[in-house]
Amino acid sequence: MRSRPSLPLWKPTTKSLSLKLSIVIVNYNVRHFLEQCLRSVERAMEGLDVDVWVVDNDSRDDSMKMVSDKFPWVHRIENKENVGFAVANNQAANQSKGDYILLLNPDTILPEDNLRQALEYMSDHPKCGALGIRMFDGAGIFLPESKRGLPTPWVAFYKIFGLSSIFPKSKKFARYHLGHLSNDENHRVEILAGAYMLMSREAWNKAGGLDETYFMYGEDIDLSYSIEKSGFEVHYMAEPSIIHYKGESTKKGSLNYVFLFYNAMLIFARKHLSKGYARMFSLLIRLAIYLRAGVSVAKRIVQRISLPIIDLLVFTGGMQVIIKYWESNHRFIEGGSYPDYYKWGITPLYGALWIIGLLFLGGYRKPIQLNRILMGLVLGTGLIFGMYALSPDDVRFSRALILLGAAWMAFGVLFLRFGLSLFPSLGLGFWKTGQTRAGFVGKSESFGVIKSILSHSGRRVDLLKSIDENELDQMLEAFDLNEVIFDAEHLSYSRIIELIRKYSSRGYHFQIAYPSEGWIIGSNSIHTQGETVGLKKYALASADSRRSKRTFDLSIVVFLWILTPVAIWMPRLSKLWWNSFAVLIHAKTWVGYAGNGEGLPTLKMGVIPIKQLNNNGLEKEVDEAYASTADINTDARTLVRFIRTGA
Secondary structure (H helix, E strand, O other), X not given: OOOOOEOOOOOOOOOOOOOEEEEEEEEOOOHHHHHHHXXXXXXXXXXXXXXXXXXXXXOOOOHHHHHHHHOOOXXXXXXXXXXXXXXXXXXXXXXXXXXXXXXXXXXXXXXXXXXXXXXXXXXXXXXXXXXXXXXXXXXXXXOHHHOEOOOOHHHHHHHHOOHHHHOOXXXXXXXXXXXXXXXXXXXXXXXOOOOEXXXXXXXXXXXXXXXXXXXXXXXXXXXXXXXXXXXXXXXXXXXXXXXXXXXXXXXXXXXXXXHHHHHHHHHHHHHHOOHHHHHHHHHHHHHHHHHHHHHHHHHHHHHHHHHHHHHHHHHHHHHHXXXXXXXXXXXXXXXXXXXXXXXXXXXXXXXXXXXXXXXXXOOOXXXXXXXXXXXXXXXXHHHHHHXXXXXXXXXXXXXXXXXXXXHHHHHHHHHHHXXXXXXXXXXXXXXXXOOOEEEEEOOHHHHHHHHHHHHHOOOOOOEXXXXXXXXXXXXXXXXXXXXXXXXXXXXXXXXXXXHHHHOHHHOOEEEEEEOOOOEEEEOOEEEEOOOOOOOOOOHHHOHHHHHHHHHHHHHHHHHXXXXXXXXXXXXXXXXXXHXXXXXXXXXXXXXXXXXXXXXXXXXXXXXXXXXXXXXXXXXXXXXXXXXXXXXXXXXXXXXXXXXXHOO
C-alpha cells in the first residue's frame, strides 16, 4: 500500500471565487439538527455562489415544512419512502449544477469561514478530487473517521481485533484511521467520511456518484476509492474544523449498527477486492459480528455481577482475618483451628446468602439506598441462621462468627458504597448524582428564555448562571459547572466550535441555544419552549439534603478514625482528624459556605470552605449556588481537593 504524503498547512487566499457550489443534505427525522445545520450553512455561504438541496427520506416530523417556512431558498426533494443515503444524495447531486458538490450531514455545524476556505483549497490543488475536514463530536472530541485508510483485509483485521487501539500511532496497525498522520495537519489520505465530502463535479461524474447498492454506511468508502481510481487525489484539511454530532448520537455499540456497517464492508470487498481477498474479508466480517455480539453480552453480564462479586471477595477476605483472631483468642486458645471447608466453603456461602438478601430487597438497585441495604443484610442474616438451625451438627460452627460476619458484611458493604460515592459517574454511591449545574453564555436578555426552555423540558437543572464570555474560565471553576449553553444568536459558530474544543478535555456537556426560536440542542437532545416553572431554589433547606449531608459528615468521621495511625501524622489529614470530634457532635460540618451565608439556609461552620475565593466578590454567588444544589459529591470533591492541595 502506497504511503500518503503529508501536505503543508494551507493558508487561504483572499482571491474572489467565481465557482458555484451545490450542497446536498439528506434528512430523516432530525428536524432541529437540520435547522441548525442550515443556519450554519446560511452564514457560511455569504458572498459565495451556492445552491442548497435538502432531500427528505419520508420523515414523520415537520422537517420539510420547517425548511419551506424558514429557508425558502433551499431546493427540496421529498421522497415518499426511505430510499437510503446513496439514492437520496444522487437525486440532488445529479440535478444540481455546481462546479463542486458538498455532501453534508444534517447533524453538522459549519464555522462561518469553512466553505470559502474549502473551495479555495480545492482551487489551489487541482489534482484533489475530494476533500474532507477535521470533525469533532458534540463534546469537542476529535472524530477519527475524519481521515481513514483503505479497509483492506489486514487493515480491517487490525481494527476488528483491537490492534489499532493498542498501537494508535502505528503506521501499520492503526492504518484504518491513519493514526500515524497528525490530526492537526493537512494530508493526502484514502478514505473520507460522508458527513462532509467536497468533490469537484468532474471527480463525481467520473466516479459515477454513490453506489446505490449500499443503503447505509460504506458509501463514502466506496466513493472515495472510486475517485482515486479515476485519477484524482483525496485530501484531508485540518481547519476550519466542524462539529458532527454523529460521534454521540449513533449507537455504535448496538448489534444493528454492527450488522449494517460490516455488511457494507462485505459489499465493498465483493466490488473492489479480488475473490480471494473478498472471501478472507467475508470471514473477518463474520468473526467481527460474533465478537462484537459476544463482547456486548459479556459487558452487560460483568456490569450486573461485578459489585456483588466485589462484596463477596471483601467479605470472604475479611472473614479469614476474623476467623483467625477468634481461633487464637477464644475458640482454640490451646491450639487447633476450624477446618478449611468452613473457612473457604461455608464462609463464602454465608456471604452469598447476604448478597441474595441484598438482591432480593433491591440493595444493588440504582440509586443505592441505605434502607434497602440494611434490610437486605437483615434478610441475609435470617437466611443464614435458618440454614444453620437446619444443618447437621458437624457443619454448625460458631454463631458468634455469624454475628461477627454480619457486622463485617455491613461495614464492608457500607464502606465500599461510601468509596463509590466519590465517583459519581458510576451511579453506585449513596448520594444523588447527575446534578446539572449549567452556565449560559449569551445575551443577558435571553437568560430568562433559557430558564423557561429548560424548565419546560422536564430536565432538572439545579443551578443556572448567566456568564460573560470573557469570564468563562473563572465561572466554570467558581460554580463547579458541568454544562455550558451557548447562544447561537449572539456568538458565531466559529467561536462556539472554538470554545467547545477548548474545554472538551474537562468533560463538560455542551448545548447550543436559539432563544428567539425557543429551543436548545445538544448531542441527541432537544429542549423546546414552554411555560416558566422556575428552577429549584435552595435544596439545602430540604430535610433530605440535610440528612444526606449529615450522613456524609459522619461517614468521613468513621473513615478518619479508621485511618488514625496514618491521619494524625499527615498535616492535612491531621487537621481533618482533630476536627472530626466537632463534626461528630454536630458543632461543625466538613464543607461550609465560602462567605457568611447571609440569607441562605443555616449551615454549621465549615472545616473547609466550599471555595477559596480570596474575597474576589463571588462569595455570595458561590454560596447561593451551593445552597441551591446541595450536592454531596461537591463536598466529596472539596475534601479530596483539600487533601491533595490544601486549598
